[in-house]
Amino acid sequence: MAPNASSLPYTRYLAPDGQLVGDPPAWADDRRLLTRLYRQMVLTRLFDQKAVALQRTGRIGTYAPTLGQEAIGVGVGCAMHGDDVLVPYYRDTAVQLLRGVRMEEILLYWGGDERGSAYVDPACAEDFPICVPIATQALHACGVATAMKIRGEHRAVVTTCGDGATSKGDFFEALNVAGAWQLPVVFVVNNNQWAISVPRRIQCAAPTLAQKALGAGIAGEQVDGNDVLAVYERVRQALERARHGKGPLLLECLSYRLCDHTTADDASRYRSAEEVNQAWREEPVKRLQAYLAALGVWNESCEQALVGECQGLVQQAVERFEATAAQGPQALFDSLYARWPAALAEQREMLAERLARRQAALAANPAQPGGRHDG
Numbered sequence: 562m563a564p565n566a567s568s569l570p571y572t573r574y575l576a577p578d579g580q581l582v583g584d585p586p587a588w589a590d591d592r593r594l595l596t597r598l599y600r601q602m603v604l605t606r607l608f609d610q611k612a613v614a615l616q617r618t619g620r621i622g623t624y625a626p627t628l629g630q631e632a633i634g635v636g637v638g639c640a641m642h643g644d645d646v647l648v649p650y651y652r653d654t655a656v657q658l659l660r661g662v663r664m665e666e667i668l669l670y671w672g673g674d675e676r677g678s679a680y681v682d683p684a685c686a687e688d689f690p691i692c693v694p695i696a697t698q699a700l701h702a703c704g705v706a707t708a709m710k711i712r713g714e715h716r717a718v719v720t721t722c723g724d725g726a727t728s729k730g731d732f733f734e735a736l737n738v739a740g741a742w743q744l745p746v747v748f749v750v751n752n753n754q755w756a757i758s759v760p761r762r763i764q765c766a767a768p769t770l771a772q773k774a775l776g777a778g779i780a781g782e783q784v785d786g787n788d789v790l791a792v793y794e795r796v797r798q799a800l801e802r803a804r805h806g807k808g809p810l811l812l813e814c815l816s817y818r819l820c821d822h823t824t825a826d827d828a829s830r831y832r833s834a835e836e837v838n839q840a841w842r843e844e845p846v847k848r849l850q851a852y853l854a855a856l857g858v859w860n861e862s863c864e865q866a867l868v869g870e871c872q873g874l875v876q877q878a879v880e881r882f883e884a885t886a887a888q889g890p891q892a893l894f895d896s897l898y899a900r901w902p903a904a905l906a907e908q909r910e911m912l913a914e915r916l917a918r919r920q921a922a923l924a925a926n927p928a929q930p931g932g933r934h935d936g
């Protein structure tokens with residue numbers, strides 16, 4: 562995606578054909594780092610394909626794919642330190658995998674299982690669960706960043722959202738407090754050009770989303786969100802500044818949602834094949850692959866080995882997911898509150914009683930369909 566005309570910084574190191582442009586960072590030939598970035602993008606894409614297939618066969622509920630936006634998540638995930646905190650939204654599979662969230666946890670989440678948000682790996686124990694209410698996570702992120710600041714910690718928060726989310730009041734409130742209190746938070750906006758069926762051009766009259774930061778007195782910049790090198794470098798720099806008390810930043814990553822909004826959507830109803838085909842020419846995975854091939858560190862046999870390895874990892878995760886026994890309906894309540902509001906305590910008891918009656922009815926007459934008479 563081309564940047565909009567503005568005086569804000571815009572960073573791109575890799576052109577769509579994989580050629581280096583501009584003034585790349587010193588690490589741009591670090592083969593270990595580059596292959597790690599590439600591996601994670603491929604893993605994310607293969608996991609994504611599998612998650613969509615699981616939804617299509619009724620084994621998980623809705624899923625929000627990341628097709629075309631892998632460079633954003635991988636760039637962010639690789640730039641974060643272990644003790645930074647991620648406050649994500651629902652299109653963050655790539656970042657979450659890098660943070661230590663397990664693939665089966667992501668599947669559990671989208672399968673409606675509370676354990677999908679109770680991350681087992683201590684590396685991501687402080688990260689927040691996926692946030693679906695648009696833009697509300699930006700305020701949670703500021704709360705965490707405020708705690709870090711009060712405690713004098715040298716760490717920072719990353720919060721992500723989509724282009725559409727930047728029109729919400731919560732987003733502006735978060736920017737405002739981040740600026741007023743100079744909080745250690747980096748706002749990463751995945752501008753994938755669409756908020757479900759609403760295109761970016763009619764969401765907001767501002768030429769860039771990055772400039773929304775300026776009204777809050779914080780820095781804003783744009784980056785080519787299909788260039789993982791650029792995303793990684795700009796997030797890395799922003800986090801470094803934030804950790805050292807130099808304030809927040811808003812990074813608008815220009816990408817394109819090559820997939821449907823979620824598995825409940827059909828994007829062909831509101832956008833042309835021509836537009837999508839054009840966006841495919843800029844996609845992030847092939848771009849980095851072309852660069853790696855030009856550096857002489859990638860070829861067809863590396864690709865086949867990587868795809869085979871990643872498919873194996875995804876398959877094992879699916880098996881673990883499918884071997885997980887379903888939770889009881891009362892789990893719905895378990896993680897909501899530390900101290901129970903009276904109304905919810907009552908509802909929880911009602912559910913427990915109803916379940917007990919259903920079990921008793923089933924035990925008395927096993928031929929009955931699962932207690933449907935109980936309402």
Ligand SMILES: Cc1ncc(C[n+]2csc(CCOP(=O)(O)OP(=O)(O)O)c2C)c(N)n1
Nearest residue numbers: 652693694695723724725726753755756757
């Ligand atoms: C507060 C709130 N309002 C509306 C919705 C319904 N909704 C879900 S996704 C979405 C569009 C978000 O678009 P964007 O912020 O661009 O993120 P993207 O999905 O494109 O990554 C909306 C309106 C919601 N989840 N929460």
Ligand SMILES: [Mg+2]
Nearest residue numbers: 723724755756
């Ligand atoms: Mg969007």
